[in-house]
Amino acid sequence: MTRTSYHHGALRDALLAACLRLIETEGIAAVSLRRVARAAGVSSGAPYHHFADRAALLADLATQGFRLLTDQLSVARATAGSPTAALLALEQSYIRFAREQPGYFRLMFRPELSQPEKHPDTRAAGEAAFGVLAAAVDACVTAGELPPERAEPTALTLWALGHGLASLWLDGQLDKRGTLFGTTAAALIDSVVDGIPGFLGAGTGSPPVRPPE
Structure with a gap:
């Protein structure tokens, strides 16, 4: 998916999946909303639509x-x-x-x-x-x-x-x-x-x- 093709529900799922991959490859300490957004291929502000x-x-x-x-x-x-x-x-x-x-x-x-x-x-x-x-x-x-x-x-x-x-x-x-x-x-x-x-x-x-x- 490109950063413009996510619909509302898919964005949340994509962010969770990206976060899980990041934990598996680099550990929990590597997780930040910015890193997860980049891994999911979306803007750095996109995660805030779903996660405070x-x-x-x-x-x-x-x-x-x-x-x-x-x-x-x-x-x-x-x-x-x-x-x-x-x-x-x-x-x-x-x-x-x-x-x-x-x-x-x-x-x-x-x-x-x-x-x-x-x-x-x-x-x-x-x-x-x-x-x-x-x-x-x-x-x-x-x-x-x-x-x-x-x-x-x-x-x-x-x-x-x-x-x-x-x-x-x-x-x-x-x-x-x-x-x-x-x-x-x-x-x-x-x-x-x-x-x-x-x-x-x-x-x-x-x-x-x-x-x-």
């Missing part, structure tokens, strides 16, 4: 990322065969999202940049993504695979586990560990994720933990 400032642009992009993550997590959960299997599928889906969408992932958890308290849509989108995991953990409680009092700690632990593994992989740390032990980063992640049923006390030959009557 840099933080507003980053917040909208983070919101877009959270919604994409929510969609992928929802599919992973819906296609799993059991409540515990859903937790494993969610961990793998979360890590895969980070690998396939590093620009989104590096931005989405930087509140000092996206300012979610000033952008409620971003906060709501983030809560929706976590809600998929929380609902999957609740399903384990309902199935008798997890006591109710462990639901919230388990959800937070699984989030931390998935986020930590994803971050380590993106930063190249798991590749180093894999080389050291003669394996791959993907294999290391699989071995960790496969241990989740044992952490829950379900599967791997152990009887499921039943909630009190």
Whole structure:
């Protein structure tokens, strides 16, 4: 598109796409409205038709990322065969999202940049993504695979586990560990994720933990 051919909706989408490309190639620090405008092939004033400032642009992009993550997590959960299997599928889906969408992932958890308290849509989108995991953990409680009092700690632990593994992989740390032990980063992640049923006390030959009557 030339700078004169954008219509109103396409301009916003083009600016968001340009911002994402800039993050992926040069990092978040490289983002400015001027740089994004230049990458999108529009005038330096064009972004202000949609975004009040840099933080507003980053917040909208983070919101877009959270919604994409929510969609992928929802599919992973819906296609799993059991409540515990859903937790494993969610961990793998979360890590895969980070690998396939590093620009989104590096931005989405930087509140000092996206300012979610000033952008409620971003906060709501983030809560929706976590809600998929929380609902999957609740399903384990309902199935008798997890006591109710462990639901919230388990959800937070699984989030931390998935986020930590994803971050380590993106930063190249798991590749180093894999080389050291003669394996791959993907294999290391699989071995960790496969241990989740044992952490829950379900599967791997152990009887499921039943909630009190």
